[in-house]
Amino acid sequence: MxxxxxxxxxxxxxxxxxxxxxxxxxxxxxxxxxxxxxxxxxxxxxxxxxxxxxxxxxxxxxxxxxxxxxxxxxxxxxxxxxxxxxxxxxxxxxxxxxxxxxxxxxxxxxxxxxxxxxxxxxxxxxxxxxxxxxxYRCVPALALARSVIAEGRIGEVRQVRASYLQDWLVDPDAPMTWRLRKEEAGSGVLGDLGSHVVDQVRFLLDDEIASVSGRLETFVESRPGPSGPEPVTVDDAAWALLGTSRGAVVSLEVSRMAAGRKNALQIEVFGSRGSVAFDLERLNELWIDTGEGRTRVLVTEPDHPHLEPWWPPGHVLGWDHTFTTQAAGFLAAIAAGTDPTPSFEDGLAVQRVLDAIERSAVAGRDTVALARS
Amino acid sequence: MxxxxxxxxxxxxxxxxxxxxxxxxxxxxxxxxxxxxxxxxxxxxxxxxxxxxxxxxxxxxxxxxxxxxxxxxxxxxxxxxxxxxxxxxxxxxxxxxxxxxxxxxxxxxxxxxxxxxxxxxxxxxxxxxxxxxxxYRCVPALALARSVIAEGRIGEVRQVRASYLQDWLVDPDAPMTWRLRKEEAGSGVLGDLGSHVVDQVRFLLDDEIASVSGRLETFVESRPGPSGPEPVTVDDAAWALLGTSRGAVVSLEVSRMAAGRKNALQIEVFGSRGSVAFDLERLNELWIDTGEGRTRVLVTEPDHPHLEPWWPPGHVLGWDHTFTTQAAGFLAAIAAGTDPTPSFEDGLAVQRVLDAIERSAVAGRDTVALARS
Amino acid sequence: MxxxxxxxxxxxxxxxxxxxxxxxxxxxxxxxxxxxxxxxxxxxxxxxxxxxxxxxxxxxxxxxxxxxxxxxxxxxxxxxxxxxxxxxxxxxxxxxxxxxxxxxxxxxxxxxxxxxxxxxxxxxxxxxxxxxxxxYRCVPALALARSVIAEGRIGEVRQVRASYLQDWLVDPDAPMTWRLRKEEAGSGVLGDLGSHVVDQVRFLLDDEIASVSGRLETFVESRPGPSGPEPVTVDDAAWALLGTSRGAVVSLEVSRMAAGRKNALQIEVFGSRGSVAFDLERLNELWIDTGEGRTRVLVTEPDHPHLEPWWPPGHVLGWDHTFTTQAAGFLAAIAAGTDPTPSFEDGLAVQRVLDAIERSAVAGRDTVALARS
Amino acid sequence: MxxxxxxxxxxxxxxxxxxxxxxxxxxxxxxxxxxxxxxxxxxxxxxxxxxxxxxxxxxxxxxxxxxxxxxxxxxxxxxxxxxxxxxxxxxxxxxxxxxxxxxxxxxxxxxxxxxxxxxxxxxxxxxxxxxxxxxYRCVPALALARSVIAEGRIGEVRQVRASYLQDWLVDPDAPMTWRLRKEEAGSGVLGDLGSHVVDQVRFLLDDEIASVSGRLETFVESRPGPSGPEPVTVDDAAWALLGTSRGAVVSLEVSRMAAGRKNALQIEVFGSRGSVAFDLERLNELWIDTGEGRTRVLVTEPDHPHLEPWWPPGHVLGWDHTFTTQAAGFLAAIAAGTDPTPSFEDGLAVQRVLDAIERSAVAGRDTVALARS
Known part of the structure; x- marks a missing residue:
């Protein structure tokens, strides 16, 4: 034993x-x-x-x-x-x-x-x-989306719309925190939420990011600290276009200023024969469109990914269940003597993309100014 | 200690x-x-x-x-x-x-x-x-609905549409089980799902059921058993109209044959100034309409009922969290020396309503037959 | 010519x-x-x-x-x-x-x-x-629903949830009108909205109503007239259960007091292999569920019923377009020398059902009173 | 007279x-x-x-x-x-x-x-x-959105997500047409759908576009013509970031390859106190979030913009009604001796933005290539 x-x-x-x-x-x-x-x-x-x-x-x-x-x-x-x-x-x-x-x-x-x-x-x-x-790789609906794509049900992926929107900084008088200082937090919303988005894109498409352009924005440039206003030195919102190795184009948008969005990781993947769509605020659902219309799948069936251990159909899971599934995956790999995913290499690949977005954003050479008419 | x-x-x-x-x-x-x-x-x-x-x-x-x-x-x-x-x-x-x-x-x-x-x-x-x-009294969105109603935000309640639809018996060849024998199960979908609906109506409206009429239906009258077809002796679907002490009318519909509905406890409460609506398949959401339109509230804020102990806004709960909240309520009552709810009296009140629905359904005297034109 | x-x-x-x-x-x-x-x-x-x-x-x-x-x-x-x-x-x-x-x-x-x-x-x-x-027989999505049912895609119809909810009488101080006097209006919401529901059920299911039980309710019993309060003598809301010739059970609910519902004719048809659902407030959409999940069909394709004469896919129609389609159907019948539908016989059949609902509601013999516990 | x-x-x-x-x-x-x-x-x-x-x-x-x-x-x-x-x-x-x-x-x-x-x-x-x-300026819900923003109900606008997605070119074997030749069509989806998006952003925000960066993509580079494959010389999809004079950032995405989207002009406007959202496939609805949650407004009330001439509340309009409203606006201006909007200046302003997007896309200097790990 x-x-x-x-x-x-x-x-x-x-x-x-x-x-x-x-x-x-x-x-x-x-x-x-x-x-x-x-x-x-x-x-x-x-x-x-x-x-x-x-x-x-x-x-x-x-x-x-x-x-x-x-x-x-x-x-x-x-x-x-x-x-x-x-x-x-x-x-x-x-x-x-x-x-x-x-x-x-x-x-x-x-x-x-x-x-x-x-x-x-x-x-x-x-x-x-x-x-x-x-x-979020352990969200059953996202794991199902990956399967749907891998099986070719939506054809060759061409276009992805991916965003992660929250609103906890929407109030300009929300106080300064260490998360808004670059020296402590490393980055702002790009690192915090953008990393989830980039990882999901790699996971869903089973593809690598090959090129990147991006932009960062700080809408509220100072916030009240204990002894007066302090400068915010990280990004409040970020945008990027990612090109994948197989030729798909991904638009990415992340924000902490999107009033009314609480935890909205939203991903739509468009292929040559169909599409899938997901929203973390309704994490038990996946939308699949492969013909007649958009099908809302309630991802709670025992044959859906990660669901067999839980409850009967229709009994929805919450956000925290993803960590339990993640721990199970790690234990299974230890037991089997195999390598669990996502690996440190995956973590590094995400970091590289975020780093390239930041470098592109600093350059900003593509921006064309328009004269006032 | x-x-x-x-x-x-x-x-x-x-x-x-x-x-x-x-x-x-x-x-x-x-x-x-x-x-x-x-x-x-x-x-x-x-x-x-x-x-x-x-x-x-x-x-x-x-x-x-x-x-x-x-x-x-x-x-x-x-x-x-x-x-x-x-x-x-x-x-x-x-x-x-x-x-x-x-x-x-x-x-x-x-x-x-x-x-x-x-x-x-x-x-x-x-x-x-x-x-x-x-x-389900511990679903935060339903507890919020009760508060909204109690505060008078939707005015005096007049009309309630309540249903609980599942589809696990939709296939006529689904095998016989003890749940479909009256002597073992007591009743069919009325007792199983109807009890939840009646309890919720009493909980949401803080009102008693004063009168009842109802109907039961068994769509598939026999199912395959190990040694041949066996009779189904409980209801597959049930309907009722409930009148409350304060004059509201509640329509109730429950079914195990509603193809495509997995765990759809849906309740809409209409008052003299507004309405609320809920669907268990999206249990983190409550719809409130008190004027400009229908507002989808993502019920994940710390000041929403039962949510303070859990996660940040937007991090949704699942079905099983309701039992943890229920256990906490029981422990709190023990600690405080108070009586927890729902009490055995509440359980009995629900049983009385279900019993009256069954008796009304057996009577069936209001049904008017129409001659073929 | x-x-x-x-x-x-x-x-x-x-x-x-x-x-x-x-x-x-x-x-x-x-x-x-x-x-x-x-x-x-x-x-x-x-x-x-x-x-x-x-x-x-x-x-x-x-x-x-x-x-x-x-x-x-x-x-x-x-x-x-x-x-x-x-x-x-x-x-x-x-x-x-x-x-x-x-x-x-x-x-x-x-x-x-x-x-x-x-x-x-x-x-x-x-x-x-x-x-x-x-x-409403000319709403493309409802005509498509009829086709889906007729083709057997949802199997044998067993259960229908049908409602038509409006809220223009929700305010108890809304003034008296001729529509609320039985001698002028004939009936209240049952005749006005219930007739649409009954016709649609017959249309969608291609089946006859064989038996009926019902209930009527007037929530606001008098309203301000020019010279003081006047009695409301028609129903504000109505409910019925309809049994069809082929054994389906239909629940019907109509109201002018459903706060927040403006023109909500909602119909869900559940069969032995799937279901369809419709809401008049989103009249360009039909939901079809025949397996993996609920499919939202945007009913704007040229091969959808009634749509070929209009606009390209995705260019939605409004409420008034149904009358143009209805007029076209009438002209086509005249030109072809055939009988258009719905016929006067269909109109009579609907009246018979409404009449039976009223008679059942007056009887009210199935109602079981519950003693206060 | x-x-x-x-x-x-x-x-x-x-x-x-x-x-x-x-x-x-x-x-x-x-x-x-x-x-x-x-x-x-x-x-x-x-x-x-x-x-x-x-x-x-x-x-x-x-x-x-x-x-x-x-x-x-x-x-x-x-x-x-x-x-x-x-x-x-x-x-x-x-x-x-x-x-x-x-x-x-x-x-x-x-x-x-x-x-x-x-x-x-x-x-x-x-x-x-x-x-x-x-x-689309005559879509009642969009005109209402403009009012909501102008009244300051969502605060200062910071971030806009705007897309217009169709799928009529998703099939790589769809035949060549003049719309896909630059010399005849001028441009591809950017001019066709992007122009609507840019006009709407200017209309909704009452603000000018001050800077632009963009990217164009042709996913299917040749299509079958009558005598063999022909090159597609316009864009299938386009993306841009627009900066406005008052400091908002707008992400724009348009495509004719978005499988399952038929006519999806979707716009979300995020301000410092709330947000609004719209989807042309449900053109009678506007989502407004200024506090408790996302409110779906059915924009069919007589006091909503452009609606007084039409039908009672809840009786929805279609796509073609916008042209009637547009014609009415033009006639009203003629009668009043005032200048109608949008003016030719507005048309030129949109063209300037599209032109700048194309120039930025050609430059493409911000793109960072990632080495294969």
């Missing part, structure tokens, strides 16, 4: 809570996968992390991830910290022979991501698994 | 899985409520229930509920068995001083329900809490 | 305007049908009808329909008066050998309708055509 | 049919405007134009527009020819003192459009009116 896999999560705020939820529940829905022990939750504030560990079902808490990544009773390191810490923790964990999940983005810089890819490759040779956490 | 509340769930199939999920997660989202210990899962098949207990996070399993309802380490009995067992188990549990949740329907007969109401009232005097599990 | 067909419309308010629009335009979209001359518009107020005739494109106006129904330059009489005049005018016109269209309802009483059916049958033998104006 | 205004339409195919429909009906819905005489329909094929004139309600037909533009019984010249003829006919008509409507695009070249603007300005001094036919 196999012993349980010990898991440690580093970080206990939004993502730490979502990943803890996944580890607490994965066994109940995937009884044939290795059992998980919620071994330790890690954070800097001893008292707060102890309370969080108790709340989220962890056996212990700890304040120094360095101690944790080498513990014998820990097999999996799940990194939910801010992005600037991903590189150091992941490197240490891989070197210690631990399987590693890194919440997206893989890192804040191309260089760090490239190093992690090398480290993951070395670790892979030793049977150590690694994955980057683009959880 | 309070000790944990020990919970036992009786039953481990569909509802047992859903309730187990709730008990496993309630603490992670409601840290200020009493902690729960998943003490024991009960079922008749020792091997199967042992496996289920392991899978769903229970400390132990047991095969005789009689032993469990008197255990000192069990404070809450959660009954997820078929309906004909509810009465006996609930009575025993209440007498043993355990808090009791009974999955709907309260029981299969009016008499049994009436007895449970008496027992619950006696137990209440001893501080013992009881609740019937109409989990 | 055939001479033009002279048309006279009797009545020039809402329906007179809509029918005038049809006669003015039918030739532009149906060049192969007989040409129409807009000969004369008839109304009681000489000055007002003269202005209306000028506005709507008529050559002349007249104040006495008796003079008009015998004119040699008039071949078609189109009756758009209030219902209590239909019988007399139609009889006179048929006897004069004129083709007759009667706007729905055929008449206000069963007796009058039965007489018109006899008169139409006699006229038919002389080559005189007659039709009742249920214009 | 004023005599009727004589109208001539040049062209009798798709647009000629739509404009004829407008002239035939405008008087019936706008009785207080000058009456119109459908004087003459002009086309090159004598027999065909004669038949069309008869069908569409014209008194006469003619084959040479030069004769028509100077006729005394003609006051209005309505130009529905292909774009390369607009310039010559419009110039002649203005010089002859006729009021002129030019169907969009104003002309095929910037130079021609600039000359027409000058000619219109000179004519204006003589009381001669001119207008370019962007009929």
């Amino acid at each position: 196999t012993r349980e896999l010990g898991v440690a999560v580093i970080g206990y705020s939004f993502m730490g809570k979502a990943h803890s939820n996944a580890w607490r529940n994965v066994g109940a829905f995937h009884p044939h996968l290795p059992r998980v022990a919620q071994q330790v939750l890690v954070g800097r504030d001893a008292s707060a992390v102890s309370a969080a560990a108790h709340q989220f079902g962890w056996r212990e808490s700890a304040t120094d991830w360095r101690d944790v990544v080498t513990r014998d009773d820990v097999d999996v390191i799940d990194i939910c910290t801010p992005g600037h810490l991903h590189h150091e923790i992941a490197l240490a964990a891989l070197r210690a022979g631990k399987h590693v999940i890194v919440e997206k983005p893989l890192t804040n810089t191309l260089e760090e991501s490239a190093e992690l890819v090398v480290a993951a490759e070395e670790a892979r040779a030793r049977g150590v698994r690694s994955m980057v956490g683009f959880n | 309070t000790r944990e509340l020990g919970v036992a769930v009786i039953g481990y199939s569909f509802m047992g899985k859903a309730h187990s999920n709730a008990w496993r997660n309630v603490g992670a989202f409601h840290p200020h409520l009493p902690r729960v210990a998943q003490q024991v899962l009960v079922g008749r098949d020792a091997s199967a229930v042992s496996a289920a207990a392991h899978q769903f996070g229970w400390r132990e399993s047991a095969t005789d509920w009689r032993d469990v309802v008197t255990r000192d380490d069990v404070d809450v009995i959660d009954i997820c068995t078929p309906g004909h067992l509810h009465h006996e188990i609930a009575l025993a549990a209440l007498r043993a001083g355990k808090h009791v949740i009974v999955e709907k329907p309260l029981t299969n007969t009016l008499e049994e329900s009436a007895e449970l109401v008496v027992a619950a009232e006696e137990a209440r005097a001893r501080g013992v809490r009881s609740m019937v599990g109409f989990n | 055939t001479r033009e067909l002279g048309v006279a419309v009797i009545g020039y308010s809402f329906m007179g305007k809509a029918h005038s629009n049809a006669w003015r335009n039918v030739g532009a979209f149906h060049p192969h049908l007989p040409r129409v001359a807009q000969q004369v518009l008839v109304g009681r107020d000489a000055s007002a009808v003269s202005a209306a005739a000028h506005q709507f494109g008529w050559r002349e106006s007249a104040t006495d329909w008796r003079d008009v129904v015998t004119r040699d330059d008039v071949d078609v009489i189109d009756i758009c008066t209030p219902g209590h005049l239909h019988h007399e005018i139609a009889l006179a016109a048929l006897r004069a050998g004129k083709h007759v269209i009667v706007e729905k309802p055929l008449t206000n009483t069963l007796e009058e309708s039965a007489e018109l059916v006899v008169a139409a049958e006699e006229a038919r033998a002389r080559g005189v055509r007659s039709m009742v104006g249920f214009n | 004023t005599r009727e205004l004589g109208v001539a339409v040049i062209g009798y195919s798709f647009m000629g049919k739509a404009h004829s429909n407008a002239w035939r009906n405008v008087g019936a819905f706008h009785p207080h405007l000058p009456r119109v005489a459908q004087q003459v329909l002009v086309g090159r094929d004598a027999s065909a134009v004669s038949a069309a004139a008869h069908q569409f309600g014209w008194r006469e037909s003619a084959t040479d527009w030069r004769d028509v533009v100077t006729r005394d019984d003609v006051d209005v010249i309505d130009i529905c020819t292909p774009g390369h003829l607009h310039h010559e006919i419009a110039l002649a008509a203005l010089r002859a003192g006729k009021h002129v409507i030019v169907e969009k695009p104003l002309t095929n070249t910037l130079e021609e459009s600039a000359e027409l603007v000058v000619a219109a300005e000179e004519a204006r001094a003589r009381g001669v009116r001119s207008m370019v036919g962007f009929n």
Whole structure:
């Protein structure tokens, strides 16, 4: 009999809570996968992390991830910290022979991501698994969309409209936060939401981004800080056109200023014989058009992707179920001795696209000014 | 410091899985409520229930509920068995001083329900809490609808259109099951889905049903059994008109033959100044019309009912989250020493309405035949 | 070469305007049908009808329909008066050998309708055509629905949900009108909107209504008149269950009090293999579900019913186009020497169903009162 | 008493049919405007134009527009020819003192459009009116959107998502047509559909486009002609980012290859306090979000723009009604001695934006190529 896999999560705020939820529940829905022990939750504030560990079902808490990544009773390191810490923790964990999940983005810089890819490759040779956490790959409707495209039901993909719109910064008096300072956040909405979009496009089309042009915009250039206005140094909205290796053109638009859109990752893929469309605010639905009209598929059937472990048809899932499915996929790969996806290489590929968008946006040479008539 | 509340769930199939999920997660989202210990899962098949207990996070399993309802380490009995067992188990549990949740329907007969109401009232005097599990009261959008109505935003309610449509019996060759035999199932779709509709109408309108007329229909009168066709002795579809104490008229329609509807509990409430509308297949949304048009509210904001413990705006919930919220409500009532809702009285009130619908349907005296022209 | 067909419309308010629009335009979209001359518009107020005739494109106006129904330059009489005049005018016109269209309802009483059916049958033998104006049969999406059902794509029809909801009486202070007095209007919403629903059900299913039970309700029992409150003597809302000859069950609900619904004729037809759904507020769309999900068909293709004469795909039609299509159907029947549909028999059949609903509602014997618990 | 205004339409195919429909009906819905005489329909094929004139309600037909533009019984010249003829006919008509409507695009070249603007300005001094036919300004829902924005209900506009998607070229074997040859058509989808989008953005925002970047794509580079494959020399799809004078950013996407989209002009306008959204496939609806959620307004009320002349609430309009409203606006301006909108200046402004998009697309200097990883 196999012993349980010990898991440690580093970080206990939004993502730490979502990943803890996944580890607490994965066994109940995937009884044939290795059992998980919620071994330790890690954070800097001893008292707060102890309370969080108790709340989220962890056996212990700890304040120094360095101690944790080498513990014998820990097999999996799940990194939910801010992005600037991903590189150091992941490197240490891989070197210690631990399987590693890194919440997206893989890192804040191309260089760090490239190093992690090398480290993951070395670790892979030793049977150590690694994955980057683009959880929307686990939305059943998006996984179904990928299948529909892969089966050729919509023909050859030509045109993709992809956007991710939120509105939490729409009010110009919303206060300054670290997320709006480039030195801390790395980037604005492009890195935060654009990364999800780019990953989904690669996932859905099973294709690579070959060329890029883009534009960034900061609509509200300063916001109230504790001691007066502070400059916003990241983008509020971003746009790009992506060309894929197989010749499709993808328009991308992301924003934190789209009044009324709460979490609207919307993707439409147009092929030579049909189209599919998705909206994260209605994540149990996929629209497929291959002839007579647009078909709304309620993606809750047992033969739809990822759904067999859950509930009967028509009993919809929520946002957090994607993390449970993601954890199951990671455990399945560990058990099978295969490499889980999305890999660190996938994470790096996304970073490269975002980096190219930023470089194109800085150039801005294609813009034509119009004289006032 | 309070000790944990020990919970036992009786039953481990569909509802047992859903309730187990709730008990496993309630603490992670409601840290200020009493902690729960998943003490024991009960079922008749020792091997199967042992496996289920392991899978769903229970400390132990047991095969005789009689032993469990008197255990000192069990404070809450959660009954997820078929309906004909509810009465006996609930009575025993209440007498043993355990808090009791009974999955709907309260029981299969009016008499049994009436007895449970008496027992619950006696137990209440001893501080013992009881609740019937109409989990859809915990859908945030429906709770918001109730608030909208209670605040008078749609005026005086006059007309309600309520339906619950599924299609799992649409194929006439779908095989016979115990759910289609009156002696085992008690009733067909009226009891199964109609009970949810009646409870919701009472919940949303905060009003009582005062009069009823109804009709039942069995479209497919026999189905293939292991040794040939067997008669279907329950209803496939049912209709009713309900008059409320305050003068509203409610049309109710439920079916297991509505091709293409998977889990469509749809309710529209029309008042003298506006209306609200809901569809369970899009359970994160409520439509409110109080003037300019129909407003689709994405019910995921922290100030919407039941949502504060969960995720940021726009991060939608699924069907199973309603059970976690229901469990939290039960724990909160226990902690506060108050009576949770819906009560056994609510369960009995629903049964009375269903019973009256059946009696009206049998009578069928209002039907006017039309001669062929 | 055939001479033009002279048309006279009797009545020039809402329906007179809509029918005038049809006669003015039918030739532009149906060049192969007989040409129409807009000969004369008839109304009681000489000055007002003269202005209306000028506005709507008529050559002349007249104040006495008796003079008009015998004119040699008039071949078609189109009756758009209030219902209590239909019988007399139609009889006179048929006897004069004129083709007759009667706007729905055929008449206000069963007796009058039965007489018109006899008169139409006699006229038919002389080559005189007659039709009742249920214009929604000319909505392309509903005509497509009929085809889908007739082709067996949704299997055997079992269950229909049909409603027609408006809200123009939702305000209890909306003033009294003749439409709310039984002696003038004949009936309330049941006759006005219920007639459309019953006709559509017969049209879509190609089936007869065999049995009926119903209920009527007047929510606002008096309304302000010029000299104080006046009693409302017709129904504000109505409900019925209809059984068809082939065993389907239809639930019908109509209301003028459904806050937020402007013109919502909604029909869902559930069969043994699929379903269709329609909403008049989105009249260019039909939803068809025969397997993978619900398909929204934008009914604007040239091979969809009634659409070839109009515009390219995606260029939607409005409410008034249905009358032009209806006029074209009538002209085509005249030209071909065939009988147009819906016939006076169809009009009578609808009246019979409405009458039976009223009788059932008066009986009210199936209603079961519930004691207050 | 004023005599009727004589109208001539040049062209009798798709647009000629739509404009004829407008002239035939405008008087019936706008009785207080000058009456119109459908004087003459002009086309090159004598027999065909004669038949069309008869069908569409014209008194006469003619084959040479030069004769028509100077006729005394003609006051209005309505130009529905292909774009390369607009310039010559419009110039002649203005010089002859006729009021002129030019169907969009104003002309095929910037130079021609600039000359027409000058000619219109000179004519204006003589009381001669001119207008370019962007009929979508007459969609009630879009006119309402403009009001909502102008009233400040959504705050300061920041971000606009605008697309116009069709699919009539999705099949790579669809045959070659003159519309796909640059020398005849001028441009592809950018000119055809992009012009509507740019005009709408200017109309809705009441703002000018100040800068532009863009990209064009031809997905299917050759198509079957009568004697073998022929090259497609115009764009199948186009994208642009537009910056407005007041600082908004507009993303534009147009395509004839968007499988399943028939006539989908979709516009979302995001402001600092709310948003509006529109889809031409549901042209009677506007979505407004200024707080609690997204409100679907059924734009059929008498106090909504352009709707008073038509039907009661809930009785929807179609695509062709926009041309009738457009004709009414032109007649009202003639009667009032004011300048109608959109003016030739508006037409030129749109052309300038399209021209700048093409120039930016040719440059393509911002595109960053990504090495294969």
